[in-house]
Amino acid sequence: MKFKDILFETQGRVAILTLNMPETRNVITNANTIQEIEEVCRMINNDIDVRVLIITGADPAFSAGGNVKEMAKKEGMFAGSPSKLMEGYRKNVQRIPMAIHGLEVPTIAAVNGPAIGAGCDLALMCDMRVASTKAKFGETFLNVGIIPGDGGAYFLPRAVGMAKACEITFTGDIIDGQSAMDMGMVNYVVEHDQLMEKARELADKIACKPxxxxxxxxxxxxxxxxxxxxxxxxxxxxxxxxxxxxxxxxxxxxxxxxxxxxxxxxx
The missing domain is CATH 1.10.12 (Lyase 2-enoyl-coa Hydratase; Chain  A, domain 2)
Structure with a gap:
């Protein structure tokens, strides 16, 4: 199947979804992107031959999360009255955590660069995370006057514990891959050119199970x-x-x- 905003391929028993909008740093709040992520998740759940999914981004970013230009202009899912905005979140970006969390196979985020806001939460939606030395993580919603609207308050405490989740959310600090690993957010940190090799190594070890x-x-x-x-x-x-x-x-x-x-x- 041909996609516009993502690349999707299967390599044996492992599927790879690559966010492929480097010009926008792989924002994920566009309607088409959301639809394509959902479609991949449906395909995988219906295919017993796929045993692991790796999610990554086209360099230089994993995902910048929400489209801040549309936020500033109050366009797209950020348009309208408070009730319209609420429906905008429910009917758009919140479909991503439902789709990723609903995947029946193990998922690995191969974080190749900054994972900011909803991009950080996308990585947290996966079961495991491998970060390159270029990876950065930021739960930065409060820095722009909003809250995690895409499930971050669910996924982050489960990854790092409540105290660290509060610190990361309330400060809006951006942390590197090693700091993320030290607090349990990330499984492995590797050199940038070894990222997909490490993610595949982990995926292949899992994919050989029944x-x-x-x-x-x-x-x-x-x-x-x-x-x-x-x-x-x-x-x-x-x-x-x-x-x-x-x-x-x-x-x-x-x-x-x-x-x-x-x-x-x-x-």
Missing amino acids: PEALRMAKRLLYMGQYLTLPHLLEQSAAFQALCHNTNDHMEALNAMFEKRKPDFKGE
Whole structure:
């Protein structure tokens, strides 16, 4: 499928979504961009052969987040009365966290440059983050007199804890990749020219797992953030019963006994 604002490709079991609007530093508040991100997420959820998604940006930025020129002119999703603006957020940029969070496969943000405002939140929507030495992170909404309108208040505390989330949000400070890793926001920091290699290394390690169990494991981890322990155990038992009855489970056991690499088919 041909896209306008993004590049999308699959390399074996790994899919790569690249925000491809370097002239705007990959802002994500345009209607077409949002629609294309949603479409990719739908495609991946319907394709058992895709096991991991990497999200990155065309240099020099990962994403500048919202289109501040449109904000200043009160155009696009930033136009109209307060009630219109509220609907603008709900019907536009807030569709991105719903789509990314709804992905059934593990996601990795390969942060190649500044990830600012909604761009920072886009990275946080992913399950894991690999940052280049050129990466910068900023929850900078208060610096321009607004609040995180795209889910940052949900994702940031889950990544770094409430105290650090408050500090990052209230100060609007921009932090580098190493500082982000020190506080648990980022999994790895690598040289810029090694970013995609490291992201692929992590993706490939995950992509070799049985795809149905992998998707269930992801769902279970996120359920664990809001379910009580008894409810989580009940859900775990149900998922485990399904896993025990897959061909991939038997393939894993046979491969272990036969001392070979398993070949998982999602069956």
